[in-house]
Amino acid sequence: xxxxxxxxxxxxxxxxxxxxxxxxxxxxxxxxxxxxxxxxxxxxxxxxxxxxxxxxxxxxxxxxxxxxxxxxxxxxxxxxxxxxxxxxxxxxxxxxxxxxxxxxxxxxxxxxxxxxxxxxxxxxxxxxxxxxxxxxxxxxxxxxxxxxxxxxxxxxxxxxxxxxxxxxxxxxxxxxxxxxxxxxxxxxxxxxxxxxxxxxxxxxxxxxxxxxxxxxxxxxxxxxxxxxxxxxxxxxxxxxxxxxxxxxxxxxxxxxxxxxxxxxxxxxxxxxxxxxxxxxxxxxxxxxxxxxxxxxxxxxxxxxxxxxxxxxxxxxxxxxxxxxxxxxxxxxxxxxxxxxxxxxxxxxxxxxxxxxxxxxxxxxxxxxxxxxxxxxxxxxxxxxxxxxxxxxxxxxxxxxxxxxxxxxxxxxxxxxxxxxxxxxxxxxxxxxxxxxxxxxxxxxxxxxxxxxxxxxxxxxxxxxxxxxxxxxxxxxxxxxxxxxxxxxxxxxxxxxxxxxxxxxxxxxxxxxxxxxxxxxxxxxxxxxxxxxxxxxxxxxxxxxxxxxxxxxxxxxxxxxxxxxxxx
Numbered sequence: 024x025x026x027x028x029x030x031x032x033x034x035x036x037x038x039x040x041x042x043x044x045x046x047x048x049x050x051x052x053x054x055x056x057x058x059x060x061x062x063x064x065x066x067x068x069x070x071x072x073x074x075x076x077x078x079x080x081x082x083x084x085x086x087x088x089x090x091x092x093x094x095x096x097x098x099x100x101x102x103x104x105x106x107x108x109x110x111x112x113x114x115x116x117x118x119x120x121x122x123x124x125x126x127x128x129x130x131x132x133x134x135x136x137x138x139x140x141x142x143x144x145x146x147x148x149x150x151x152x153x154x155x156x157x158x159x160x161x162x163x164x165x166x167x168x169x170x171x172x173x174x175x176x177x178x179x180x181x182x183x184x185x186x187x188x189x190x191x192x193x194x195x196x197x198x199x200x201x202x203x204x205x206x207x208x209x210x211x212x213x214x215x216x217x218x219x220x221x222x223x224x225x226x227x228x229x230x231x232x233x234x235x236x237x238x239x240x241x242x243x244x245x246x247x248x249x250x251x252x253x254x255x256x257x258x259x260x261x262x263x264x265x266x267x268x269x270x271x272x273x274x275x276x277x278x279x280x281x282x283x284x285x286x287x288x289x290x291x292x293x294x295x296x297x298x299x300x301x302x303x304x305x306x307x308x309x310x311x312x313x314x315x316x317x318x319x320x321x322x323x324x325x326x327x328x329x330x331x332x333x334x335x336x337x338x339x340x341x342x343x344x345x346x347x348x349x350x351x352x353x354x355x356x357x358x359x360x361x362x363x364x365x366x367x368x369x370x371x372x373x374x375x376x377x378x379x380x381x382x383x384x385x386x387x388x389x390x391x392x393x394x395x396x397x398x399x400x401x402x403x404x405x406x407x408x409x410x411x412x413x414x415x416x417x418x419x420x421x422x423x424x425x426x427x428x429x430x431x432x433x434x435x436x437x438x439x440x441x442x443x444x445x446x447x448x449x450x451x452x453x454x455x456x457x458x459x460x461x462x463x464x465x466x467x468x469x470x471x472x473x474x475x476x477x478x479x480x481x482x483x484x485x486x487x488x489x490x491x492x493x494x495x496x497x498x499x500x501x502x503x504x505x506x507x508x509x510x511x512x513x514x515x516x517x518x519x520x521x522x523x524x525x526x527x528x529x530x531x532x533x534x535x536x537x538x539x540x541x542x543x544x545x546x547x548x549x550x551x552x553x554x555x556x557x558x559x560x561x562x563x564x565x566x567x568x569x570x571x572x573x574x575x576x577x578x579x580x581x582x583x584x585x586x587x588x589x590x
Contacts (some may be wrong), residue, residue: 350382411475
């Protein structure tokens with residue numbers, strides 16, 4: 024029997040017994056935990072203690088951030104003079120939680136605050152030309168950006184000319200041309216910023232500002248900080264890990280009326296909160312308002328003080344998310360159909376799809392799905408009136424922003440990171456753009472780069488698995504970007520009995536190494552049912568989970584990949 028399903032490349036980390044022993048002796052931890060820490064670049068006792076026991080006492084001094092002192096002084100002045108403060112945020116979860124947190128803290132200080140979030144489809148990202156007019160209309164004398172602003176030099180100049188001071192709170196890369204001439208620019212990625220942790224989300228930066236203003240961490244607001252940090256998929260290391268570690272328990276018992284209503288409507292009330300619930304349940308609902316209409320609905324929810332109003336807003340967001348899912352599914356089907364007809368994988372290392380009228384709000388999600396399915400950098404373009412708006416997603420080894428810079432002369436605008444970006448382009452230039460991107464990719468990507476990798480922390484025997492080991496591994500939570508859930512592998516396992524397919528394409532069967540027999544479950548792995556059979560020898564890559572459905576808890580393997588054993 025031959026396994027014909029497309030395979031991943033297995034990258035099994037080599038153990039480091041000597042360093043393992045050092046960490047085991049220093050911290051009294053299990054060797055598997057020690058190796059998992061080593062795999063994540065945590066190699067000293069001090070680093071391991073900070074990682075395993077992340078707590079608020081280990082946060083850095085907020086005044087190490089360049090311009091933090093200026094920002095605090097200006098906000099204190101606004102407080103004293105009873106000025107109006109204009110908060111300009113982004114429309115994603117990080118931007119909305121940042122806006123909500125800053126609004127709440129400034130209001131608690133007695134300041135008059137007005138919020139503005141641009142409309143994704145009408146206004147685009149970040150500050151635009153009418154921002155000074157908006158601020159003047161609100162009689163604001165201080166404008167604070169959150170999750171945007173680091174590239175808005177022209178807009179900041181215009182605000183300055185109108186007598187409006189600007190504080191920028193942003194975590195994106197500053198442009199080569201230099202930072203805007205704002206009164207304060209707080210961005211840990213500034214070249215002249217000595218702050219020791221560079222990967223804060225925008226909501227983390229707002230938390231640092233509130234820490235500087237109050238002289239302490241405002242723990243009652245850490246639910247919002249955890250929410251925005253996880254949803255923005257920043258590295259869950261350093262201060263991000265501290266914020267999430269402290270904030271997740273507060274999410275399950277949040278005092279924020281809007282957030283509590285959303286958790287209830289999303290049917291996850293009473294759950295022990297893990298990053299999954301933020302990334303796949305709460306985050307998409309908060310993002311759906313900005314994708315389909317106005318993110319103001321999400322901000323209103325997080326600021327809502329009335330329980331009944333909160334439930335109405337939460338239900339509206341639930342409905343918008345359902346609409347987003349249907350629309351997204353339709354665009355994904357159309358995208359796959361175009362790929363079947365038009366994409367030659369020998370020539371196209373970058374997939375570039377375009378169509379008139381695709382909804383701009385779902386382009387990023389569609390690009391992610393295509394990139395995951397075909398493991399190629401993907402750009403999805405919606406064309407209207409001769410102009411294309413696009414979202415791009417990449418794979419390891421292909422820096423999107425560098426690739427777009429190579430094609431800048433055929434683009435109207437572009438910006439982003441290694442793995443995600445956005446751009447606008449004239450419809451007439453899409454063909455040339457496709458050619459240039461693939462020429463660039465040919466010089467960067469080799470065949471091996473286009474095979475997805477399953478990164479495996481350790482090869483271990485089934486007989487070493489236990490509920491106790493799982494409880495020890497849970498010390499590494501919360502999992503997320505920069506700290507993935509551990510993946511293990513075991514080889515030459517015997518399939519015990521015929522695999523069964525359960526609901527939603529779930530495959531379940533039992534495996535044995537001759538000493539121990541354990542159940543294995545693979546979500547979305549039903550395609551393997553006819554490719555493996557009783558008595559067959561297989562290798563499994565898996566995560567550890569607990570099966571306690573109507574019985575005493577037992578160890579279960581959550582399948583990541585299956586291979587036919589070679590020996």
